Amino acid sequence: MPNLSGKVAIVTGAGRGIGRAHALALAAAGAKVVVNDLGSALSGEGADRSPAEQVVEEIRAAGGEAAANGENVADFAGAGRLVQQALDEWGRLDILVNNAGILRDRMLVNMTEEEWDAVIAVHLKGHFAPTRHAAAHWRERAKSGDEVRARVINTSSPSGVFGNIGQANYGAAKAGIAGFTLIAAQELQRYGVTVNCLAPNARTRMTEETFQMGAPPEGFDPLDPANVSAVVVALCADEAQAITGQVLHVWGGAVNVLRGWSAGELLDAPDGWQPDALLHELLARFPDGAAPPGMIAGMQAAGGRSLRTAQ
Ligand SMILES: NC(=O)c1ccc[n+]([C@@H]2O[C@H](COP(=O)([O-])OP(=O)(O)OC[C@H]3O[C@@H](n4cnc5c(N)ncnc54)[C@H](O)[C@@H]3O)[C@@H](O)[C@H]2O)c1
Secondary structure, three states: OOOOOOOOOEEOOOOOOOOOOHHHHHHHOOOOHHHHHHOOOOOOOOOHHHHHHHHHHEEEOOOOOEEEEEOOOOOOOHHHHHHHHHHHHHHHOEEEEEEOOOOOOOHHOOOOOHHHHHHHHHHHHHHHHHHHHHHHHHHHHHHHHOOOOEEEEEEEEEEHHHHHHEEEEHHHHHHHHHHHHHHHHHHHHHOOOEEEEEEEEEEEOOOHHHHHHOOOOOOOOOOHHHHHHHHHHHHOOHHOOOOOOOOEEEEOOEEEEOOOOOOOOOOOOOOOOOOHHHHHHHHHHOOOOOOOHHHHHHHHHOOOOOOOOOO
């Protein structure tokens, strides 16, 4: 296990599910953890401090150090207070795991403006806001001559990287988070910060209906959220300083370092295309058409597994 003692971490949405597992794993590796959770319903409504406080108690009972935080990560000022809490409690911040999330699934033709806005806010702005405040701290430390080895771990989704029907809001936010990762990784490298991203799969309240798979009575449980946390702890090790801007798909023990947008097919006309010539070339290159294969096919191709078969 990498030794993270002396490091201070924030995990957002850590009162339940995957975030809770990250907080427990980081604390077990020696990090002090700010356990952030608004304590909302799956749809994002309501607030309750008790999930964050329970995880703090679990960490303390196991001999670790932790503090609870109930800010909404989509509130820019609240995200600033979250980062400030880590600095006030322990004088530094080394690791930010952006994990908080909600769901409001709906087919595009029926999706309301509120369903779109709420999901984009919690996921996309909820990644930007804490990262922005943490980055200011790391830049200040780097400029003062400190050798920073900081980490941001973002949370995308198979829905964002492969595209899942019924999740235009969620999948667009999650694809945006993968794009945000690429840019933040390049911008923050100069300050000693790596920025990577997960596309996890785990049994939580978010997925229990989709997966409909309980934990096996014994042996390895591929949908235990702790499988995803092992990737987080590994990426937080000082030795992982040169690994940045990566999106990792995780299903049980299958971890794919994904290749996202790549050069693909080149249609090259040195003097520019006329529409009719381009159309002719497109039809010649794609005689059977070109359409996204969908999330399940993407997950199966990734070497991960899916409980649903490809359509
Ligand atoms: N479970 C999966 O298989 C899966 C798959 C792909 C992506 N994800 C992503 O993993 C992350 C964790 O999901 P989970 O499955 O553990 O779900 P979960 O519902 O169990 O946990 C999410 C937590 O985030 C908190 N939260 C919601 N909005 C918040 C806000 N504005 N500020 C602070 N906290 C907030 C909730 O209170 C909740 O405790 C999410 O980003 C989710 O989209 C999960």
